[in-house]
Amino acid sequence: SNYKKLMFFLSLILSSGSIAIQLFLLASPLVQRYCYKGNSNLAHIFVPGSVKTEANIKQAAARKINALVKNARDVHGDTNEANASFGQGLINFSLQEKNVEKAGGFLWTWKRIFNGELLTVEGIWISARIWAGNLAQVLISLFIIVFGVVRT
Incomplete structure (x- = not known):
């Protein structure tokens, strides 16, 4: 059936992507050690x-x-x-x-997060746990808003 074909191709794509990522992670130390010697663009990819x-x-x-x-x-x-x-x-x-020097504020912070200056200039690193919590808050808020509008 069409559903089985779709699931087969979807699983094939996801597994191929997973294998490619694993091979990339496996090969990156070897590439760093032996292949790039002076080519900073190639080295930057594998760091x-x-x-x-x-x-x-x-x-x-x-x-x-x-x-x-x-x-x-x-x-x-x-x-x-x-x-x-x-x-x-x-x-x-x-x-x-x-x-x-002007510092702080909502827009100031988000601007520097998106252009990378919050880390490179200010030295502020945002933990992955904070990003995950922030994303969860946004998703829960959207869920409440969408289903709140639908239910009322």
Whole structure:
């Protein structure tokens, strides 16, 4: 029957996809070790996601440390004079108060999630459990709205 044919082709497609993914995961360490040597595009495909995430977090940490040092140099100046005082640092800090960076908010956060800056620039990694919980909330809300409209 048509149903059996459909199920056969569907299971064939899903199993082929599963086998392809397993072969990709099996071959990726070998490809990383022996084949790409200098070809960064090929290497990027076979690098696990956890390695990319760790690199992004380290890049964000380096950016934050550089910004911290730059701000400290702006406040205290570039000189290493012995007569530099705490009071002068406070005066310089108050002069820097107009140099602000807008952060936070609903749209700000979602924009950075979608363009990847939340991880690479801010160093904020969102756990898979949070994503799963968020997706479950959205699906349950849609279910309640759809069936609530149908029932009333």
